[in-house]
Amino acid sequence: QVHLVESGGGLVQAGGSLRLSCAASARIDAMGWYRQTPGNQRQLIAHITTGGGTNYEDSVEGRFTISRDSARKTVYLQMNNLKPEDTGVYFCATREWRGSFYSTGAWGKGTQVTVST
Numbered sequence: 001q002v003h004l005v006e007s008g009g010g011l012v013q014a015g016g017s018l019r020l021s022c023a024a025s026a027r028i029d030a031m032g033w034y035r036q037t038p039g040n041q042r043q044l045i046a047h048i049t050t051g052g053g054t055n056y057e058d059s060v061e062g063r064f065t066i067s068r069d070s071a072r073k074t075v076y077l078q079m080n081n082l083k084p085e086d087t088g089v090y091f092c093a094t095r096e097w098r099g100s101f102y103s104t105g106a107w108g109k110g111t112q113v114t115v116s117t
Contacts, residue, residue, distance in 0.1 A: 001105075001106050002024055002025050002026045002028065002094060002105070002106045003024070003025040003106070004022055004023070004024055004025075004092050004093070004094070004106055004107065004108035005022070005023045005108055005109070006020060006021065006022050006090065006091065006092055006108045006109065006110060006111040007020070007021050007023070007111060008020040008021050008111060009090060009111030009112045009113045010112075010113070010114070011114045011115075011116065012082055012113075012114070012115055012116070013115070013116050013117075014082060014083055014084055014115055014116065014117055015081060015082065016082050016115075017078070017079060017080045017081075017082065018079045018082065018113060019076060019077070019078050019079070020033070020076065020077040020079065020090055020092075020111060020113075021074055021075075021076055022074065022075045022076075022077075022092030022108060023073065023074050024072075024073045024074065024075070024094075025073075026073070027071070027072045027073055028068075028072055028073065028075065028094055029049075029050040029072065030047070030048065030049050030050050030094070030095035030096065030097065030102065031047070031048055031066075031068065031075040031092060031093070031094060031095060032044050032046065032047045032048075032092070032093050032094075032095045032102075032104065033045055033046040033047075033064075033066060033075075033077045033090060033091070033092055034090070034091045034092075034093060035086070035088045035089070035090050035091075036088050036089045036090075036091065036110070037085075037087065037088040038088075042091060043057065044057065045057040045059070045060050045064065046060065046064055046065075046066040046077055047066065047095060047102075048066045048067070048068060048075065049095075050097070054066050059085070060079075060086075063079065063080050063081045063082075064077060064078065064079050064080070065077070065078040065080075066078075075092060077090070077092075079113070082113075082115045083115060084115045084116070084117050085115075086113060086115050087113060087114050087115050088112075088113060089110040089111065089112050089113075090110060090111050090112075090113055091107055091108055091109075091110045092107075092108045093105065093106065093107045093108070094106045
C-alpha cells in the first residue's frame with residue numbers, strides 16, 4: 001500500500017497562509033485533502049482527479065488550492081486567508097474511482113494547522 005506523509009502545518013495568524021504537502025511513496029492519480037476539527041469527523045475539503053480537475057468544499061472555495069507535481073508523487077494544498085475555523089488536523093488520502101464514485105484508500109497521519117485570532 002502507498003505510504004503518505006503530510007507536512008507544512010503549523011501556527012499562523014488569521015489572514016495568513018500555509019502550504020501543506022503530501023508526499024507519496026508511489027505515483028498517485030487522484031488525491032483528497034481532509035480536515036478534522038475537534039469533535040467532528042474528517043471532511044473532504046479539496047480533491048484533485050486523475051485528469052487534474054479540482055473540487056472544493058464551500059468553506060474553502062476561493063481560498064485553498066490543491067495541486068500536484070509532474071511526477072504525481074506530491075500533492076499540495078495552498079491555504080490563503082486562513083480563518084480560525086480552519087484550525088484542525090489535515091490529512092491527505094488517495095482517492096480511487098470505482099466507476100460511479102470515489103473511495104478513499106491510504107491515509108497519511110495528518111498535520112496540525114492552528115489559526116489564531
